[in-house]
Amino acid sequence: MSEGHANGSAVSGDGRTTGVGGSGETEVLLSMVRQLCDSDAGIAFIYQALQQVATRYELQDASVAVNEGSLNTQIFRLGRRPLDAVSAARLREAGPGVYTEPNVVPAAMQAGLEDLCRLALSVHIAHHGSARDPLTGLPSRRVFNESLRSIAAQSSRYGWHFTVLVLSFGASGPSGASDLAPADFVVGQSGRALGRALRTGDLGTRIEGSTFAAILPNAGGDAVGALIERIFRELPSLSRSEVSFGSAGAPRESVDPVELLRLASSRLAGHRVVSQ
Helix, strand or coil, X not given: CECCCCCCCEECCCCCEXXXXXXXXXXXXXXXXHHHHHCCCCHHHHHHHXXXXXXXXXXXXXXXXXXXXXXXXXXXXXXHCCECHHHHHHHHHHCCEEEEECCCCCHHHHHHHHHHHHHHXXXXXXXXXXXXXXXXXXXXXXXXXXXXXXXXXXXXXXXXXXXXXXXXXXXXXXXXXXXXXXXXXXXXXXXXXXXXXXXXXXXXXXEECCXXXXXXXXXXXXXXXXXXXXXXXXXXXXXXXXXXXXXXXXXXXXXXXXXXXXXXXXXXXXXXCCCC
16 A cells, blocks of 8 residues: 655644645544544544545555554554555554555645544553553453454444454463463463464454453454464464364354353353364
């Protein structure tokens, strides 16, 4: 995707010079500001804003890369579509900004959207306290719950598909656990492996103990199996008999976030990874 440009000049929040949009763009940005002020904001606002811009300019695709002080560069893509590793690396290298296909969004609109998305992410982090689980580095449960509510609402409205996965690592976990704190070692190592195995656009969290959950947008059973295989590649010493999982798909089975988690958790015992 490419970043658009327009004639004229304006200064964005980080001091960059950008094009001046017309009154229509100003009205859209003011509408977004009101949305940001009148709601709990957060990540849900970012996806809503991308959808508004995509609808206005008839975009095929859009992403925004945002730098927030307490996190690395965060990339949000229209419709919560996943990004492959090459595309994600390219956007991170390009730096913060709005990237669209086709390249038709005025520069002033891009700058305003980026600034609002950065503010929304900052508000989200402030509202939810710590954004990361200190043991695993995964997003906190509160961040995960809000994201699940948001994507479930979008699935209900637009029919978007996604899968909720619940994954449990056994007590022994990967080899090499510390004798002083084996439980924390297992949880931390397993959670970090899950984080590395997730695709761009996926979101994982720790539920409790060594049980984790993940949201996999635009994904079905094949994506679940592929994720588990990536985890084993991250932790080659992990015994397959120690890992169990359950999943539930939206909108086919439900669009209620609580019910989706319940369904996935109820299937945990019945799906143990078989040695290959």
